[in-house]
Amino acid sequence: MNPSDNPIGSIYISHRSIASIASQSALESYGIVGLANKNLASGFTHALTKDPVMGVDVFFDETSVSIDLYLIIEYGTRIKSVADNVSEFVKYQIEKTTGLTVKQVNVHVRGLRISNTD
């Protein structure tokens, strides 16, 4: 993906770089306690390769980027609010650091972590 050309050349940002930003931002976001594998098969692959961007999918079209996040949320929080917050924060961080436009952030809640049952 090249978001901009400057007079002396082009800038290319890989899927992986954007996925890293997304995953770091997600983990800083309140209520998110982990990223999850999209499915069991890729879980095995990730276990073998130690992919640092597990739980994030990045898609490009010509002018913008879409993100899919697979998340574990803390039990006892309002999931809707947590999901809203994380998608806003991820969008903001990617747009701020890369200059790309984020078209979509889709949040998939893959599970809840139960620390306390009240």
Added chain:
Amino acid sequence: MINQKTHMEQTLTSQSSSYNTINGQDLKKLVEAALRWLKANQQLVNSLNVFPVPDGDTGTNMLLTMQAAYNEIANSEETNIGKVAKDVAQGALMGARGNSGVILSQIWRGFARVLDNLPEMDAQILSRALSESRNTAYKGVVRPVEGTILTVIKDVSLAVENCVTKSSDLAEILDVAVKTADESVKYTPELLPILKTAGVVDSGGKGLFFLFEGMQRLIQKLPLDEGTIVIKDLSSIKFAETMDVVEDGQDVEVVIDFTPNDKLDLEAFYNDLGKIGTSIQVGEGDGLYRMHIHTEESKQDEPEALIKSMGQISKIYKEDLRDQMKRIEAKKKELDIKQIAPGSIAVVSVSPGPGLSQIFVSQGAAAIVTGGQTMNPSIEEILKSFEDLPTDKVIILPNNKNVILAANSAKALSVKNVAVIPTRNISQGISAILRWNPDGDFDQIVEDMNDSLDEADCGEITTATRSVEINGVEVEEGKIIGLLNGKLVVSGNSVLETCLDLLEKTDMEMRERVTLFYGSNITEEEVSKISEKIAEKYPDHEVEVHNGGQPHYQLIISIE
């Protein structure tokens, strides 16, 4: 145990303000005080934003969360503090908005867990409860960011843990909590660089501070409804009111946030500004000042130059007033919605066209959401339309069967007292709004409106988009069809013919008035012809015609 209920009244009325235990009713009063004080300082908290993300309005988010929490206990007579705390936590969870709201709900959740079913709380329990608040709040995130509300609750809980070894007086402990929160908030820019860059303290932390301070102010019998520091709400000084006083030549609005180097001499400052422009307003909060002025185009840089000489500028907004005026004029032409009186009953109506919107507004609708057949409004749009209205009594008229669900979802998301009247079409909506009375009894009006649903039939005339046979009516694509209360009943070659056939299908004997709302795809002449024919055929009935401006439907007919 008998005088449990009056613990706080005793301390509140007696000279000494010390007490060793509090019960559920005391906690209720404290939560209410915290809520009121946060409300009074909401704008100040909002003004501390650094992230330009929609989570932005931290003060509002925390307030909505606290409001939802308090609503759970507002009518509670419960004296068991554990049960009250549990309800508060539940309310906060359900109403949590934004990051800070979610964290606040976790703080309450941890707090309530320790109080679990205890009749009273003493200093030791308070200390344990706050520690659990801290632990629960920190558990919700993988990488806690310091210099936020998390840091503030941590500092407060540690200070209280330390304090209870020396004192068992809850008022004294609260004083320590407020003092610690204040210091902790002031230190946040040292922990979080982005705050330092923006020249603010953390907004969520500040909100939490106000919650503690509100409780302290209740005990000290200080007023709770007026913020000590007033920053004018920018959105409120930007539009309508100031627009009326724009003088000729004052073309640019300038708003500057700044921190003065020395103590600001307000009088001299106003004098200097007076030479530059008009509509001067200055707000102050925590050493941060906000200046608002209208100036001539040629002088638009002067306020900046003036303020630069006296302090550090953190933000400048400039806006062309002529543009603003034009936009406001255009909006006014569109719809003339009257501001409702605070606390009165507001009606929100979904409307498919400008003419129909105007009709709803003329009957007193406080907000209009555009939508209807083939363009259903989102839950968000419905919610937004009434969240800012200065009342918590809201009635929604969906006016379309496909919108009722969204309206109900908006109701579930709002902390306000919302009723959805399941109006399935425009004529039911209009019959319903006629029962509206801004100062009436909310439940009574809702009941009246629900009763009104059976009192009107709704006819719709439109063009068939495909060939089909339904209810024994055969329709060819391109023909005119008539629907009665949502069911296809007639089809024909012209609007007139179909309209008259449609009326035959209704119980005209029982009805006395026919109102036609014509759409954007039919001319006024055609409609007046139709209304004449109807009047001829039904001489005992009143016939009215309005421009509804709706798309797709040539006519929407209300038969009452």
